[in-house]
Amino acid sequence: MPTTRRRALAGALATTVLATRTPATARPARAQGPAVKVGAVLEFSGGLELFGQQAKLGLDLAAAEINAAGGILGRPVELLYEDNKTDPKTAVEKASRLIARDEVLAICGPITSSARDAMAPTMARGRTPLLYATNYEGGACGRYIFCFNTVPNQELAKLVPYLARTKGARFYCFGADYVWPQRMFQHARKLVEGLGGTILGEELAPFGVKEFAPVIRRIEASGAQVLLFALPGADGITFIRQAEDLGLLKKLTVGFLGFSEAYLGAFGPGRGQDMYVAVPFVAAAEATGPKEFVARIRARAGRDAVVSHYVMTHWLALTALARALEKVGRIDREAVVEGLEGLTVEAPTGPVTIGAKDHHVTLAMFLAKTQGDQLVTVEALGPQAPEAGCA
Amino acid sequence: MPVDPVLLLLDATAQALTLLLVASGLAVTFGLVGVINLAHGELLMAGAYTALALDRAGLGFWAGLALAPLFVGLLGLLLDLLVVRRLRERPLDTLLATWAAALVIRQTVVALFGPASHTIQPPIEGSVLVLGAPYPAYRLLVMALALLVTGLLTWLLFATRVGLMIRGTVADRTLAAASGLAVRRLDAAAFAFGAALAGLAGAATAPLLSIDPQMGLGYLLPAFLAVLVAPAGGPVGTAVGAALVGGGESLVSAFASPVVAQLAVLGGAAVLLRRVAGRRAGRER
Numbered sequence: 001m002p003t004t005r006r007r008a009l010a011g012a013l014a015t016t017v018l019a020t021r022t023p024a025t026a027r028p029a030r031a032q033g034p035a036v037k038v039g040a041v042l043e044f045s046g047g048l049e050l051f052g053q054q055a056k057l058g059l060d061l062a063a064a065e066i067n068a069a070g071g072i073l074g075r076p077v078e079l080l081y082e083d084n085k086t087d088p089k090t091a092v093e094k095a096s097r098l099i100a101r102d103e104v105l106a107i108c109g110p111i112t113s114s115a116r117d118a119m120a121p122t123m124a125r126g127r128t129p130l131l132y133a134t135n136y137e138g139g140a141c142g143r144y145i146f147c148f149n150t151v152p153n154q155e156l157a158k159l160v161p162y163l164a165r166t167k168g169a170r171f172y173c174f175g176a177d178y179v180w181p182q183r184m185f186q187h188a189r190k191l192v193e194g195l196g197g198t199i200l201g202e203e204l205a206p207f208g209v210k211e212f213a214p215v216i217r218r219i220e221a222s223g224a225q226v227l228l229f230a231l232p233g234a235d236g237i238t239f240i241r242q243a244e245d246l247g248l249l250k251k252l253t254v255g256f257l258g259f260s261e262a263y264l265g266a267f268g269p270g271r272g273q274d275m276y277v278a279v280p281f282v283a284a285a286e287a288t289g290p291k292e293f294v295a296r297i298r299a300r301a302g303r304d305a306v307v308s309h310y311v312m313t314h315w316l317a318l319t320a321l322a323r324a325l326e327k328v329g330r331i332d333r334e335a336v337v338e339g340l341e342g343l344t345v346e347a348p349t350g351p352v353t354i355g356a357k358d359h360h361v362t363l364a365m366f367l368a369k370t371q372g373d374q375l376v377t378v379e380a381l382g383p384q385a386p387e388a389g390c391a
Numbered sequence: 392m393p394v395d396p397v398l399l400l401l402d403a404t405a406q407a408l409t410l411l412l413v414a415s416g417l418a419v420t421f422g423l424v425g426v427i428n429l430a431h432g433e434l435l436m437a438g439a440y441t442a443l444a445l446d447r448a449g450l451g452f453w454a455g456l457a458l459a460p461l462f463v464g465l466l467g468l469l470l471d472l473l474v475v476r477r478l479r480e481r482p483l484d485t486l487l488a489t490w491a492a493a494l495v496i497r498q499t500v501v502a503l504f505g506p507a508s509h510t511i512q513p514p515i516e517g518s519v520l521v522l523g524a525p526y527p528a529y530r531l532l533v534m535a536l537a538l539l540v541t542g543l544l545t546w547l548l549f550a551t552r553v554g555l556m557i558r559g560t561v562a563d564r565t566l567a568a569a570s571g572l573a574v575r576r577l578d579a580a581a582f583a584f585g586a587a588l589a590g591l592a593g594a595a596t597a598p599l600l601s602i603d604p605q606m607g608l609g610y611l612l613p614a615f616l617a618v619l620v621a622p623a624g625g626p627v628g629t630a631v632g633a634a635l636v637g638g639g640e641s642l643v644s645a646f647a648s649p650v651v652a653q654l655a656v657l658g659g660a661a662v663l664l665r666r667v668a669g670r671r672a673g674r675e676r
Binding site for chain 2: 045047048049050177203204206207208209210211212213214215217218220221233234235236237238241242245246262265267268271306
């Protein structure tokens with residue numbers, strides 16, 4: 001096709017238009033093109049909806065911020081939420097559908113280890129990255145899985161020595177009868193014994209126990225100074241409630257593993273005080289990063305919205321995905337994996353680095369305790385590297 | 392330092408009597424009316440939430456304890472009207488339908504109160520010395536309430552006209568209907584009454600534990616076990632069942648882990664149930 005003057009002019013004009021348009025597409029709130037679909041399989045009913053809702057707060061904020069800043073490589077991000085009903089089988093079905101029908105780029109969630117383990121083969125077969133952002137026992141490894149929250153060593157490495165030093169080195173472990181408490185206690189035992197302390201007893205309880213009096217008596221009789229406690233959810237609240245009524249909390253200090261702001265307010269005014277935990281985010285922190293993050297969440301979700309580390313880690317997962325794709329410069333599932341490996345993202349609490357091999361995060365941790373109706377920072381622990389348990 | 396044996400016995404008694412309170416509603420709906428109501432735990436939960444709502448509204452705990460049986464009794468009436476009476480001749484379908492009702496109640500509570508746990512403070516704080524051992528006063532109150540309910544239930548069933556009619560309907564439905572008893576209305580009344588007892592138990596135990604949408608689940612199994620292993624129908628039989636299941640679990644877990652305790656109770660119940668079934672089969676022959 002011969003180049004006429006008119007064509008050349010048209011071409012030149014088009015180039016100018018494109019040249020002036022290019023910065024426009026990067027301008028805030030002008031994300032264009034087909035949406036980048038990201039799935040989220042979460043617990044919105046069936047028992048753990050509290051955590052599903054926390055995760056959604058973080059994901060929604062991240063998506064809004066990414067889109068307000070022009071999207072991912074100019075394309076808006078769209079979240080497709082699915083309720084897994086706190087059931088592993090449903091989680092797998094929803095994940096398969098998101099991968100095959102909706103062709104999502106990645107899936108965020110779930111909350112429980114059982115749902116995550118059930119979904120893992122589906123994710124690997126579909127070559128779709130799973131962005132898991134709940135604290136767990138470790139050992140979830142593979143090309144298509146990334147973990148954005150803590151594993152046992154990150155929660156325990158500083159908490160146990162602190163409690164041993166300030167409260168006493170006689171420990172008792174009590175938790176729920178499944179893998180996370182078991183791994184937590186294994187790790188705690190190493191730490192306690194390394195410090196020359198003793199573990200006077202280790203016990204696990206089945207789900208749904210309503211009466212803890214016999215266990216509370218036994219823990220009290222053991223003479224323990226610290227109770228490492230890993231009974232998540234409502235059963236944990238029942239235990240603390242009864243331990244307080246039966247006078248146990250006056251005799252020892254509780255290290256409440258897995259505690260977060262989501263539990264606050266459940267104990268009643270003046271109850272459940274001085275329980276310790278190490279977390280990657282404290283909502284009541286004085287630092288500007290967390291303060292602004294909480295303000296951003298509450299501007300969207302209401303003044304009374306509970307903001308726990310689950311909100312922050314799920315925000316982190318989606319934000320990291322956007323940064324990863326921008327780094328690689330392509331939008332596909334393999335680009336997510338390539339981009340996330342070794343990536344450092346700025347989180348409200350400071351830089352977070354994703355391990356290139358283990359796909360787990362090194363992030364700042366905080367020693368915190370319950371005080372009044374809040375979880376307050378006792379000590380900033382600095383960045384903690386994960387022992388992910390990947391062979 | 393070993394645990395004071397008085398405390399162990401008190402704890403076991405407390406657990407047995409709390410379970411008695413929790414199972415007494417089931418003893419009526421399952422033991423008498425014969426409905427396998429898998430929403431029993433959710434009725435308890437509704438009672439606890441009634442107490443929570445009234446406590447938050449500033450009416451205090453006692454108002455909740457008084458109104459929970461009324462409200463949950465009405466809920467039971469509704470459940471009977473919509474579900475139970477339509478499936479009277481199909482017990483297995485009742486099982487499914489009441490489970491569905493349980494899911495509906497649970498998610499309704501999530502929608503109204505959110506998924507998080509709540510607690511309410513006991514109306515009486517502090518401890519009382521029992522045989523030289525300090526024991527939380529509110530726990531003692533719940534124990535007394537369980538005994539009171541069992542006493543009233545016994546009186547109602549065995550010393551009143553309504554009780555006679557209910558027992559008559561249970562013994563022979565056809566004959567009772569033929570004798571002019573409104574069996575359907577009696578069924579509904581008994582079911583609603585069982586629900587009201589569940590509501591009372593839910594409100595009474597609310598200050599002892601986490602109030603959350605899932606709390607009913609943990610009650611269901613021990614309550615059914617207590618009614619099933621009861622050597623005889625009626626409130627006294629239920630009391631023995633509750634003592635075996637609740638007291639047993641408490642005493643075993645005083646010496647072993649809660650997992651072992653639950654397994655021991657389940658195993659023991661299985662053995663007992665076989666014997667009960669055998670005895671019934673023997674009687675029918």
